[in-house]
Amino acid sequence: MMQDKINQYTAEISAFEPRSAAETEAFRIKFLGTKGIIKDLFDEFKAVSPEEKRVLGKVLNDFKKLAEEKYQIVKEQFESGDAGADQNLDLSLPGEGFELGSRHPLSLVRREIVEIFKKLGFTVAEGPEIEDDWHNFSALNFPEEHPARDMQDTFFINKDAVNGDIALRTHTSSVQVRMMENGKPPFRAIMPGRVYRNEAISARAHCFFHQVEGLYVDENVSFADLKQTLFYFVQEMYGEGTKVRFRPSYFPFTEPSAEMDISCTICGGTGCPMCKGSGWVEILGCGMVDPNVLENCGIDSQKYTGFAFGMGIERITNLKYEIKDLRLFSENDVRFLKQFQSEVI
Numbered sequence: 001m002m003q004d005k006i007n008q009y010t011a012e013i014s015a016f017e018p019r020s021a022a023e024t025e026a027f028r029i030k031f032l033g034t035k036g037i038i039k040d041l042f043d044e045f046k047a048v049s050p051e052e053k054r055v056l057g058k059v060l061n062d063f064k065k066l067a068e069e070k071y072q073i074v075k076e077q078f079e080s081g082d083a084g085a086d087q088n089l090d091l092s093l094p095g096e097g098f099e100l101g102s103r104h105p106l107s108l109v110r111r112e113i114v115e116i117f118k119k120l121g122f123t124v125a126e127g128p129e130i131e132d133d134w135h136n137f138s139a140l141n142f143p144e145e146h147p148a149r150d151m152q153d154t155f156f157i158n159k160d161a162v163n164g165d166i167a168l169r170t171h172t173s174s175v176q177v178r179m180m181e182n183g184k185p186p187f188r189a190i191m192p193g194r195v196y197r198n199e200a201i202s203a204r205a206h207c208f209f210h211q212v213e214g215l216y217v218d219e220n221v222s223f224a225d226l227k228q229t230l231f232y233f234v235q236e237m238y239g240e241g242t243k244v245r246f247r248p249s250y251f252p253f254t255e256p257s258a259e260m261d262i263s264c265t266i267c268g269g270t271g272c273p274m275c276k277g278s279g280w281v282e283i284l285g286c287g288m289v290d291p292n293v294l295e296n297c298g299i300d301s302q303k304y305t306g307f308a309f310g311m312g313i314e315r316i317t318n319l320k321y322e323i324k325d326l327r328l329f330s331e332n333d334v335r336f337l338k339q340f341q342s343e344v345i
């Protein structure tokens with residue numbers, strides 16, 4: 001009888017794995033307490049026959065030792081904080097402070113650009129960084145084998161039997177195509193993202209940078225709408241009184257095309273090294289969406305017109321913060337990065 005009970009308790013003790021200090025204490029009370037199992041067994045032991053005592057005496061003592069040892073082990077576990085809650089934890093102590101990082105200047109400026117265009121009703125869209133020939137070039141009216149494709153030094157990845165060349169996108173204009181292919185006009189969106197060009201890295205060029213594309217397609221959209229939209233953007237971004245000027249330019253996907261300059265944000269237009277003495281700095285390319293591009297994307301170019309623009313976020317940031325070396329943006333030097341504190345986290 002007693003032997004059976006002891007066997008059963010032995011198994012229970014061996015399997016015991018407390019998850020808290022409270023469970024450990026319950027174990028102590030159950031087995032080792034003044035009204036516990038071991039006390040009961042010793043009481044029972046007094047009544048057994050002398051022959052049995054000889055065997056059971058040792059069994060009972062071993063069992064008691066086992067229970068005591070087990071208790072010591074599990075108790076220490078909780079005291080050293082190995083498992084469960086730490087008994088010495090003072091929950092009333094103040095927490096340790098986190099040192100907050102700061103936003104990357106490019107993220108800050110991208111967000112500022114997005115906020116400005118949101119006020120004009122532009123939504124935000126994104127597209128893939130790995131693109132096929134159609135979205136990066138052909139749909140945008142770059143003729144096959146046309147030298148215009150060399151305007152942008154492309155990182156080609158491979159050739160796909162169905163989609164032709166697969167490459168890292170050289171501009172965010174590819175997202176315009178995706179947007180127009182997948183929806184119905186009117187479109188009024190900006191498309192921020194990273195782009196890649198095969199250029200040697202220097203203070204003035206990098207193999208990747210960031211652009212914000214803009215697209216506005218509807219009935220009766222004119223060049224005047226383009227000018228007013230960009231003028232508003234510049235006043236919001238660089239302050240009222242900042243001047244703009246448009247110079248004729250060429251892009252395969254816009255006709256007519258222009259480049260937009262603003263009065264130098266550093267010297268205010270009187271001439272300095274940033275604007276190379278001219279008083280003007282270029283900030284973006286733009287134009288009316290070429291009817292061929294609209295048709296390539298399934299949009300009726302008789303009914304709809306639109307404008308598009310594309311600006312480099314690095315460029316906009318350089319002019320805002322007077323940063324002269326593009327490489328700083330990707331070197332992750334905290335001495336540089338921590339200078340850009342934002343009020344919004």
Ligand code: PHE
Nearest residue numbers: 171173285286287308309310
């Ligand atoms: N995609 C052009 C570039 O990367 C910029 C651009 C966009 C020009 C839209 C006109 C219209 O240089």
